[in-house]
Amino acid sequence: MSDVWRTLSTLGDSRWLLPMALVLLFTLPPTDRALKFRWLIAIVLTATVTLVSKLAFMGWGVGIKSLHFTGFSGHAAMSSVVYPVVGAILAGPNRAHRRIGLAAGCALAAAIAWSRIPLHAHSLSEIVAGLTLGLACGAWAMRITPPSGRPRAIVVLAAMVAGVILPLSLPDIHTHQLVIALAKFVSGRVEIFEHF
Template sequence: MHPLWVTLSQLGDSRWLLPLSLVLIVFGPAESRALRLRWAVGLAVAGGLTLASKLAFLGWGIGWARLDFTGFSGHATMTAAVYPVALYLATHGRLRHPMLWALLGSILAAAIAYSRLPLNAHSVSEVVSGWLLGTAASAFALSSHRGKWRTPLPILATSLAIGIALPLLMPTVRTHDIVMRIATGLSGREQVFNRHHFVR
């Protein structure tokens, strides 16, 4: 595996993206409340759809064989839903053209999503659909009314610190393993479905 793809993929780890987002959503400035509320809703919907699609396949084999689709890529979805808004919140009122930073966040998310392909973690359909789903969540948040405000540096630093700390404190915890346990628990199967179960 090329180290570039491994590094990019690590930047899409939900163990650091979710706590980072939670801190920014809960403790952001009051003036950005509408944006943060929309972001919370967008993250919940995108995350919920991603989890549901994974559970449907892992637990019951519900997917789309023709497109090699077994569920939205979690890395693609979460990075596209988090990085654009997080960078916007970090730069608004502090740097010029915060929407340009949001665009850069979307490009970074696309690179992270692409990294899942050479790592053989997902198919093209799963990566593209996940990125589009996450981008829709970001667009929903960023379409809110924008006033004059800036996210305090201590809040930005705290979100980064907590986001970085959790994966270090839980190095053996993988979200995919948790999803597989949920899938087998709900479906009653001993083993989850995989791509080999597709009838081609």
């Protein structure tokens, strides 16, 4: 069962998610300008809030001890701001299909978020916070205008290839290591806070 959790967790890695989402985002037709703009803001906002929460704990020990909260789960947050919107985009403009795409994206994001618990990567409070943040930002992105059409198959393939390139080309570099290095740099600490 641990292989299932690891596989799901891999689908929430920002090295895969961000290149895939950016290819889809920038290949949306000009008629989807509002969606492109809002989704980009939603992704940047989600990533920024998540990063700041992690830096606050790692660098200065800012968290909520009673909830075992040391920062938003990045896998939960980024999956939930990306996959529901991707599901809606792939489903196209039909409202019923779009709802199915959104639901499938939300289910995948929730499964990815939950995978972090059996892998002992996050507490439940960090998972719930990450999901809430990502889903709220993703919902805001989708609120005004639905996608005007489905992306072509070549675009979907390019998005998947873009997502695979970074993890395959840099298998030993993980975003968590980069966050640790940044926390040490901005806080001036030699060792980060890891636990309460």
